[in-house]
Amino acid sequence: MVKKLNQQKDLFESERSFRLLVEGVADYALYMLDPTGIVTSWNIGGERIKGYAPTEILGQHFSRFYTQPDRASGKPLRALRIAREQGRYEEEGWRVRKDGTFFWASVIIDPIYEDGNLVGFAKVTRDITERRNAQLKLEAMQKQLAESQKLDALGQLTGGVAHDFNNLLMIISGSLHVLKRSAGDDDRLQRAISAIDTATKRGAALTSQLLTFARRQSVNPQSIDFGERIAAIGEVLHAGVGSSVRLAFDIDRTVWPIKADVSELETALLNLVINARDAMPEGGTVTISAGNRSLSDPLRSGDFVAISVTDTGVGIPADVLDKIFEPFFTTKPMGKGTGLGLSQVHGFAHQAGGTVEVDSELGKGTTFTILLPREMDAPRREIADIAQSRGSGRVLLVEDNPDVAAVSIALLEQLGYQVRRVADAETALREIELNGVDFVFSDIVMPGKMDGLGLAHRLREIHPGLPILLATGYSDVAAGVRGNFPILRKPYEIHELSEAIAKLPR
Ligand SMILES: Nc1ncnc2c1ncn2[C@@H]1O[C@H](COP(=O)(O)OP(=O)(O)OP(=O)(O)O)[C@@H](O)[C@H]1O
Numbered sequence: 001m002v003k004k005l006n007q008q009k010d011l012f013e014s015e016r017s018f019r020l021l022v023e024g025v026a027d028y029a030l031y032m033l034d035p036t037g038i039v040t041s042w043n044i045g046g047e048r049i050k051g052y053a054p055t056e057i058l059g060q061h062f063s064r065f066y067t068q069p070d071r072a073s074g075k076p077l078r079a080l081r082i083a084r085e086q087g088r089y090e091e092e093g094w095r096v097r098k099d100g101t102f103f104w105a106s107v108i109i110d111p112i113y114e115d116g117n118l119v120g121f122a123k124v125t126r127d128i129t130e131r132r133n134a135q136l137k138l139e140a141m142q143k144q145l146a147e148s149q150k151l152d153a154l155g156q157l158t159g160g161v162a163h164d165f166n167n168l169l170m171i172i173s174g175s176l177h178v179l180k181r182s183a184g185d186d187d188r189l190q191r192a193i194s195a196i197d198t199a200t201k202r203g204a205a206l207t208s209q210l211l212t213f214a215r216r217q218s219v220n221p222q223s224i225d226f227g228e229r230i231a232a233i234g235e236v237l238h239a240g241v242g243s244s245v246r247l248a249f250d251i252d253r254t255v256w257p258i259k260a261d262v263s264e265l266e267t268a269l270l271n272l273v274i275n276a277r278d279a280m281p282e283g284g285t286v287t288i289s290a291g292n293r294s295l296s297d298p299l300r301s302g303d304f305v306a307i308s309v310t311d312t313g314v315g316i317p318a319d320v321l322d323k324i325f326e327p328f329f330t331t332k333p334m335g336k337g338t339g340l341g342l343s344q345v346h347g348f349a350h351q352a353g354g355t356v357e358v359d360s361e362l363g364k365g366t367t368f369t370i371l372l373p374r375e376m377d378a379p380r381r382e383i384a385d386i387a388q389s390r391g392s393g394r395v396l397l398v399e400d401n402p403d404v405a406a407v408s409i410a411l412l413e414q415l416g417y418q419v420r421r422v423a424d425a426e427t428a429l430r431e432i433e434l435n436g437v438d439f440v441f442s443d444i445v446m447p448g449k450m451d452g453l454g455l456a457h458r459l460r461e462i463h464p465g466l467p468i469l470l471a472t473g474y475s476d477v478a479a480g481v482r483g484n485f486p487i488l489r490k491p492y493e494i495h496e497l498s499e500a501i502a503k504l505p506r
């Protein structure tokens with residue numbers, strides 16, 4: 001008799017501790033349903049996750065945890081039927097808390113049998129919203145990475161083509177200068193020359209966009225006060241949007257200075273504004289805004305200035321959105337778009353150490369946001385424009401391409417310089433030792449052991465006072481030396497060459 005009592009006590013104890021365990025588990029909602037789906041037990045996890053006290057939920061149907069559309073489609077009872085037929089029901093999906101908020105739930109339903117009869121269901125629910133958010137974020141980051149790798153590969157390709165193009169354009173535009181002078185006042189010739197000139201400039205502009213996309217544009221980053229800059233180019237932007245579109249500005253006065261290449265920034269803004277105009281055939285408003293943004297993303301952190309161009313246009317369909325930054329992707333009719341505008345914007349933002357984001361809603365409009373890193377030094381004023389002036393002195397031209405060399409010689413001679421030309425760095429060093437020069441004008445990319453940069457560094461060592469000007473159609477290496485040696489971007493015009501020479505420290 002005593003033994004039986006003890007056994008009963010043990011059983012009672014073990015049931016009690018089991019009940020305490022189930023009731024005390026806070027991270028899982030563990031509860032029972034009767035065969036029709038009425039809640040018959042409840043634990044602290046259920047209360048914590050779903051917000052109901054036991055008195056509020058016992059006796060209620062479990063379908064109230066489902067969203068309205070799920071309830072309307074009969075999902076709760078379907079879940080019970082599947083659990084019964086297949087021995088288990090498992091799912092991840094949205095569920096609703098008492099306060100109406102949603103959470104992402106992992107749900108398991110097991111049928112419970114006693115003597116072969118279904119007596120109800122055991123239900124286990126976990127709130128995995130945070131895990132799901134982390135997963136989604138990871139997927140978004142992976143997608144972003146894949147996207148940027150694809151664009152990098154395209155950049156390699158376009159960069160090479162653009163470099164060769166630049167040398168061709170250099171030859172055309174330089175030769176034009178010579179032609180113009182010898183054509184005198186033959187009208188027909190002058191008209192033909194000016195047509196070639198226009199086409200060449202267009203070619204140079206396109207090539208420049210390609211180079212920016214490839215991040216091969218040799219850039220001269222400097223401090224920019226965005227408010228000041230936007231005021232200075234307001235007129236160009238107004239002309240860009242045309243008359244049927246309103247242009248508005250919303251520039252935070254306390255916006256930090258940024259560091260970027262000014263002309264690239266202006267080109268990027270113009271590209272965005274023109275796109276915005278094209279997205280609003282019926283007219284509308286383009287707003288250019290700027291404000292400070294501090295980021296602490298794993299992929300990007302620090303202080304940035306966010307420059308946005310917002311339109312009230314047609315928006316971008318989801319299947320197009322993935323491709324808009326690719327070079328030559330356009331949805332515009334033949335002759336209207338080249339598909340290089342956003343490629344330039346993308347390359348520019350990344351080369352400047354920032355990025356570009358897009359947010360679009362069909363029929364409502366689109367916002368492009370360029371993030372540029374904050375400049376810690378105060379902006380410096382640009383040196384006043386130096387007018388094209390006639391120079392004098394002896395220049396050593398270091399250029400391997402004979403056609404480009406011929407053009408450069410013609411331009412330099414027009415400016416009044418005596419030119420000697422060599423084809424590589426080693427010969428240049430010898431020539432300087434033998435005959436001396438007043439300054440050196442060298443291409444960066446050259447065959448041979450030493451390129452233009454190597455030459456410049458070597459000359460700085462042995463002739464610290466000798467002015468050096470570098471030229472390049474593109475150069476990754478240029479990024480490392482800007483500031484140390486002035487770099488002229490090919491193709492250049494005669495006044496640009498003249499200015500660059502005049503600015504050389506002597
Ligand atoms: N603000 C915008 N609203 C809607 N669609 C846009 C917008 N900006 C860009 N797009 C889409 O992205 C595509 C690519 O733009 P991108 O500026 O690179 O080339 P494009 O404007 O077609 O040609 P290009 O700029 O070289 O003249 C456009 O053809 C258009 O479909």
Ligand SMILES: [Mg+2]
Nearest residue numbers: 271275341342
């Ligand atoms: Mg465009």
